Amino acid sequence: xxxxxxxxxxxxxxxxxxxxxxxxxxxxxxxxxxxxxxxxxxxxxxxxxxxxxxxxxxxxxxxxxxxxxxxxxxxxxxxxxxxxxxxxxxxxxxxxxxxxxxxxxxxxxxxxxxxxxxxxxxxxxxxxxxxxxxxxxxxxxxxxxxxxxxxxxxxxxxxxxxxxxxxxxxxxxxxxxxxxxxxxxxxxxxxxxxxxxxxxxxxxxxxxxxxxxxxxxxxxxxxxxxxxxxxxxxxxxxxxxxxxxxxxxxxxxxxxxxxxxxxxxxxxxxxxxxxxxxxxxxxxxxxxxxxxxxxxxxxxxxxxxxxxxxxxxxxxxxxxxxxxxxxxxxxxxxxxxxxxxxxxxxxxxxxxxxxxxxxxxx
Amino acid sequence: xxxxxxxxxxxxxxxxxxxxxxxxxxxxxxxxxxxxxxxxxxxxxxxxxxxxxxxxxxxxxxxxxxxxxxxxxxxxxxxxxxxxxxxxxxxxxxxxxxxxxxxxxxxxxxxxxxxxxxxxxxxxxxxxxxxxxxxxxxxxxxxxxxxxxxxxxxxxxxxxxxxxxxxxxxxxxxxxxxxxxxxxxxxxxxxxxxxxxxxxxxxxxxxxxxxxxxxxxxxxxxxxxxxxxxxxxxxxxxxxxxxxxxxxxxxxxxxxxxxxxxxxxxxxxxxxxxxxxxxxxxxxxxxxxxxxxxxxxxxxxxxxxxxxxxxxxxxxxxxxxxxxxxxxxxxxxxxxxxxxxxxxxxxxxxxxxxxxxxxxxxxxxxxx
Numbered sequence: 001x002x003x004x005x006x007x008x009x010x011x012x013x014x015x016x017x018x019x020x021x022x023x024x025x026x027x028x029x030x031x032x033x034x035x036x037x038x039x040x041x042x043x044x045x046x047x048x049x050x051x052x053x054x055x056x057x058x059x060x061x062x063x064x065x066x067x068x069x070x071x072x073x074x075x076x077x078x079x080x081x082x083x084x085x086x087x088x089x090x091x092x093x094x095x096x097x098x099x100x101x102x103x104x105x106x107x108x109x110x111x112x113x114x115x116x117x118x119x120x121x122x123x124x125x126x127x128x129x130x131x132x133x134x135x136x137x138x139x140x141x142x143x144x145x146x147x148x149x150x151x152x153x154x155x156x157x158x159x160x161x162x163x164x165x166x167x168x169x170x171x172x173x174x175x176x177x178x179x180x181x182x183x184x185x186x187x188x189x190x191x192x193x194x195x196x197x198x199x200x201x202x203x204x205x206x207x208x209x210x211x212x213x214x215x216x217x218x219x220x221x222x223x224x225x226x227x228x229x230x231x232x233x234x235x236x237x238x239x240x241x242x243x244x245x246x247x248x249x250x251x252x253x254x255x256x257x258x259x260x261x262x263x264x265x266x267x268x269x270x271x272x273x274x275x276x277x278x279x280x281x282x283x284x285x286x287x288x289x290x291x292x293x294x295x296x297x298x299x300x301x302x303x304x305x306x307x308x309x310x311x312x313x314x315x316x317x318x319x320x321x322x323x324x325x326x327x328x329x330x331x332x333x334x335x336x337x338x339x340x341x342x343x344x345x346x347x348x349x350x351x352x353x354x355x356x357x358x359x360x361x362x
Numbered sequence: 363x364x365x366x367x368x369x370x371x372x373x374x375x376x377x378x379x380x381x382x383x384x385x386x387x388x389x390x391x392x393x394x395x396x397x398x399x400x401x402x403x404x405x406x407x408x409x410x411x412x413x414x415x416x417x418x419x420x421x422x423x424x425x426x427x428x429x430x431x432x433x434x435x436x437x438x439x440x441x442x443x444x445x446x447x448x449x450x451x452x453x454x455x456x457x458x459x460x461x462x463x464x465x466x467x468x469x470x471x472x473x474x475x476x477x478x479x480x481x482x483x484x485x486x487x488x489x490x491x492x493x494x495x496x497x498x499x500x501x502x503x504x505x506x507x508x509x510x511x512x513x514x515x516x517x518x519x520x521x522x523x524x525x526x527x528x529x530x531x532x533x534x535x536x537x538x539x540x541x542x543x544x545x546x547x548x549x550x551x552x553x554x555x556x557x558x559x560x561x562x563x564x565x566x567x568x569x570x571x572x573x574x575x576x577x578x579x580x581x582x583x584x585x586x587x588x589x590x591x592x593x594x595x596x597x598x599x600x601x602x603x604x605x606x607x608x609x610x611x612x613x614x615x616x617x618x619x620x621x622x623x624x625x626x627x628x629x630x631x632x633x634x635x636x637x638x639x640x641x642x643x644x645x646x647x648x649x650x651x652x653x654x655x656x657x658x659x660x661x662x663x664x665x666x667x668x669x670x671x672x673x674x675x676x677x678x679x680x681x682x683x684x685x686x687x688x689x690x691x692x693x694x695x696x697x698x699x700x701x702x703x704x705x706x707x708x709x710x711x712x713x714x715x716x717x718x719x720x721x722x723x724x725x726x727x728x729x730x
Contacts, residue, residue, distance in 0.1 A: 113484045115388070124377055131370075169688050170535075173695035238538040239488060239531050242481045253489050253531065261456075261487075 009208030011141035013217040014148045015280050016195040016202075020221045021151060022273035023192045024228060025266070026103050030110075030244045032188050033325055036181035037240055038233050041226060042174055043185025047193075048222040050186065054196055054336070055214055057343035062203040062210070064350055070200035070343065071291040077349045083292055085342060089197070090288035092334055093281045096194040097309055099331065100281070101126075102319040104274050109316075111245050112267065122313040125275060130306035132279030133286065134299065137205065140279050147272045154269045159227060161254030161262055166234030189225065191332035194281070196339045201284050282306070391417040394451040397428065398515025400499030402464035403471060407434050410441045411500035413515045415457075428512055430504055438476035455485035459519040461492045461530070463546065464499040465566075465573060472571035473537070473544075480530050488531035491522045494546040494566040494573065505551065505558050513560060521562050522547045525591045528565075537571060541687030541705060544568045548576055562594070567681060574681075577672075583611075584672040587632065587665060588684055590614045597636070599660050605642025607657055612637050612723070618684065620693050625711045628686060630669065632718035636661055639726040654722040662718045669716045677714070680706040 023031075032040075061073060071089065074082035101122060109118050132140055175182060195217075203210055232246045235253065240246045251266040282305050290298040312318055321327055400411035409432065416429040433448060435441030445453045461480065463473075480486045495502060505513045522528055528547035536544040550563035564582035567575050577585055586594040592611050599607045613635040621627045638657055648656070676683060687705050691698040701708050 111484055127373070127377070169685055169692070172688070172692060176691075176695055176699070236488070236531060237535040239481075239535040241538060242534060249488060252487060 005137040005205055007138055007141040007206055009206040009210055009213040011144060012199075012202050012206040013213045015141060015144040015276060016198060017217055017220060018144060018147055018151055018273045019198070019277040019280060020193065020195055021155070021224065022100070022270060022277050023103065024221075024225055025247050025270055025273075026107055026245055027225075027228060027247060028243060028245045029241065030106055031103075031192075031328070032184065035184040035188070036177065037229060037246070038172060039175055039177075039179075039181035040185035040189075041229050042182045043189055044222050044226045044229070046182070046186050047189035047225075048218060050190060051193060051196065051218050051222075052214075054190070054193075054339050055199065055218075057340055057347060058196065058200045058203070059210070059214065061200075061343045061347050061350070064347070067204055069202075069204045069287070070346070071288055072204075073346050073350070074342075075291060077346055077353070086288050086291055088342075089200070089338060090285045092194070092197060092338055093285035093288070094305060094308070095331070095334070097278055097281045097285075097305070098312060098318075099327070100274060100277050101309055101313065102321065105313070105316060105319040107245060107248070107270075111248050119313050119316065123310055125271075125278065126306050126309050126313070128275055129278035129282060130302055132275060133282035133302045133305075137283055140276065140283065144276055147269075147276055151269050151273060154265050155224065157256065157259075158251050158254055158262055158266065159231060161256035161259065162231045162235045162250055164255075165253065166231065167237065168234070170234050170237035171230075187332050188328055189222075191328045191335060194331075194335065197335060198280065198284055200339065200343065201287050278309075388452060392451060393417070394431075394445065394449060394453045396453055396455055396458045398460045398462065398503050398518065399458060400462040400464070400503050401438065401467055401476060402499045403467040407436065408438050408441045408467075408476070409434050409500065410438070410445075411462075411503045412445065412453075413503040413512070414453075425514075428514060430512065432500060438479055442479065455483060456487060458487065458490055458515075460515050460522075461490055462499040462502050462518070462549075463492065463494045465494060465496050468494055468546070468566070468568070468573040470572075473533075473568070474571040477530075477534065477537075477571075481534055486530070488529065488534075490530050491519050491528055492530055492533055492546055493518075493522060493528060493549050495549055496576070497551070501551065502549065502560060505560060518549065518560060521549060521560060523562075523591050523593070526565075526586070526589060537568075539688070541682060541691065542685050543681050543683050544571075545683050546573075548578070567676075567683060569681065580668055581672050581675075584665070584668040585683075587611065587614050587634070588616055588630070588669055588672070590616050597661070597665075599657065599664055601660055603644070604656060604660055605644040607638055607642065607660075608640040609636040609638040609657070609661070609722075611635075618686075618689055620686070620689050622694050622697055623713075625708075625713060626686075626690050626694075627713040627715070628689070630673070630684075630714065630716045632665065632669070632716065633721075634661075634665065634718060635721040635723065637723045637725045640728045643729050650724060653724065658720040658722045661722070662720045665720075666716045666718050669718075670714070673714050673716070677709045677712055680709050682706070682709055686712060 058070070061070065065073070068076070071086050074085050078085065104125065105118060105122060108114065108121060114121065132143065199214075206213070228247055232240055232250045235250055236246060243249045248263055248266055252261055252263040254262050256262075282302050285305060286298045286301045289301040394412070395415040395417075396412055397415060398413040402409050412431045412433065413428055414431065416427045419427055431445065431449065433441050433444045435444050442453070445451070480490065502518060503515065507513045526547055528545070533544050533546065536542045545568060546566045547562060548564045548566045549560055551558050551560055564576055564578035565585055566573050567577065583594055583597065592614050594611065597609050597611060599609065611634060615633040617631045617633075619629045619631075621629070641653075673684065682705070686709070
């Protein structure tokens with residue numbers, strides 16, 4: 001029996017919560033285009049319920065054998081032909097890393113514009129993330145506790161600081177221009193939930209009540225999303241649509257007592273979240289490599305992933321892909337395939353095999 | 363293990379040393395920390411007047427001294443680029459507090475030609491206050507106060523009440539909404555005993571992205587009341603029975619509701635608190651309660667009439683500065699959808715009623 005890292009369910013969902021927040025905080029016209037942000041408030045409960053639906057096959061597959069992750073199941077049920085599917089998961093995790101880096105790159109170049117080279121900054125982030133991934137899941141889970149505490153504090157602080165600036169008149173009727181924006185919101189929110197696919201690997205590694213973990217995590221993620229929408233629209237009105245990263249702009253206008261310009265607080269928390277997300281998805285991709293090539297190649301693969309990401313960062317033009325609406329759709333279909341289609345097929349095969357075994361035994 | 367640790371330490375040191383704090387650092391005196399920007403147009407050129415903190419020539423007092431620069435360019439961006447070229451300093455916009463626009467530039471070229479910089483630049487803050495002046499914008503950033511020191515951008519910033527929402531955030535939000543008209547606070551220089559003083563004179567109203575009118579005196583006072591801005595000058599109430607009474611508006615709360623009859627009918631409820639500091643001797647023998655009631659009644663009548671007149675004038679001109687469009691849209695979205703594209707022409711048909719409740723506080727009874 002291979003040795004598996006073991007962390008608590010709380011730690012798993014802390015990491016996933018931070019990974020999701022990182023993208024929620026860059027929510028804005030760069031990622032959603034001309035879609036009406038206020039209508040996305042309707043998308044929130046829909047996405048909340050849809051997430052349960054999408055998570056269900058992964059959870060069901062896990063509950064059939066709690067020691068096996070999705071890659072073990074693929075290998076056991078489909079055999080060597082299943083390697084292609086394992087590679088699909090690896091590619092997905094790497095695509096998410098690339099997407100996260102693209103968000104980081106676009107955000108830093110547009111909103112912060114630091115005096116040092118952005119490529120160099122990306123390199124540092126990749127090196128740190130590779131180191132985090134190299135240290136393993138347990139170490140990353142422990143780090144996530146610290147990041148989670150600072151994230152929660154910052155989010156609460158930003159929320160309170162913006163609350164006094166909310167103007168009720170900015171809350172226009174929902175779906176005033178039809179339901180198109182609601183649909184776009186749902187697609188966006190689901191496509192930016194790679195954590196669901198991450199659960200396929202992480203669930204067997206956690207100790208504790210996973211069902212409760214999924215419910216609380218999903219509830220908090222979408223509660224935060226709803227809060228973000230209410231606060232940015234309430235405090236900025238139509239100004240929101242002129243900003244690429246309205247949550248960051250909102251952090252800049254919030255004030256709490258003598259505290260002002262809280263965007264620096266946002267930056268600190270956000271970058272640590274990006275580091276955590278990259279490290280986590282490097283680990284997940286390396287788990288796939290481990291399944292295919294063995295434990296020794298796993299650690300080297302993290303370095304290879306880092307080099308791959310660093311090479312892509314040398315061509316910042318690639319990061320412009322975020323501006324195309326195709327990206328959201330590609331991520332959405334990829335996610336649906338890996339979290340809904342593949343686990344459902346595996347459940348079916350497993351169920352069929354079990355039934356056949358029972359029949360033979362009878 | 364030791365080699366591994368050494369490699370990590372070395373790597374860590376390289377990363378730290380290459381950060382901007384250790385190399386290519388820029389000192390405070392190499393930066394131009396902008397506090398206020400004046401924008402005007404002279405002979406088809408953008409003229410920028412910048413008030414910035416001067417760290418090269420620090421003053422002996424606690425406050426850093428300020429310096430004023432005048433830069434020209436074909437466009438606002440061009441003029442801003444010229445700041446670094448002329449001064450060899452790096453401009454820092456994050457500490458900017460005020461943007462002063464001259465009437466000519468807002469009236470003729472419109473704000474769309476230059477406002478983009480203040481929306482999208484990574485250092486620009488949306489809460490920067492924005493105002494308009496009738497004369498040259500540069501004058502306001504060069505004006506000297508009593509002690510022969512330049513009036514700071516902070517002083518001008520403090521003149522504009524935050525509750526007036528005359529900042530980039532609200533200004534752009536109204537421009538973008540297409541329903542409400544944008545407005546700017548209007549500041550003016552007055553000569554008092556040979557000493558120039560800047561004060562908040564009224565408001566400049568825009569139609570689209572061009573300035574169309576200024577409002578001042580009673581009209582401006584009613585505007586401030588309707589925008590929940592207190593302490594805008596002294597209010598004088600006068601009638602035969604009461605004589606002359608002077609008071610200050612301490613609090614203004616406005617609640618606007620709309621009912622849909624044949625046309626929208628707005629009900630504007632004003633909840634006001636005034637402090638009376640001077641009154642005629644005609645009220646000398648009345649009890650305090652009686653004085654309060656009579657003043658309250660008279661003030662209520664006057665402010666209601668004034669606000670009604672101002673609202674009427676704006677509606678007549680198809681100007682929506684009191685968010686009537688947004689209120690109607692939020693209350694009756696289905697109805698509003700039918701008139702959405704043509705809201706401004708429907709403004710004239712809207713009915714309105716102003717109701718006020720006044721709470722009077724007497725702080726002084728000095729005769730006028």
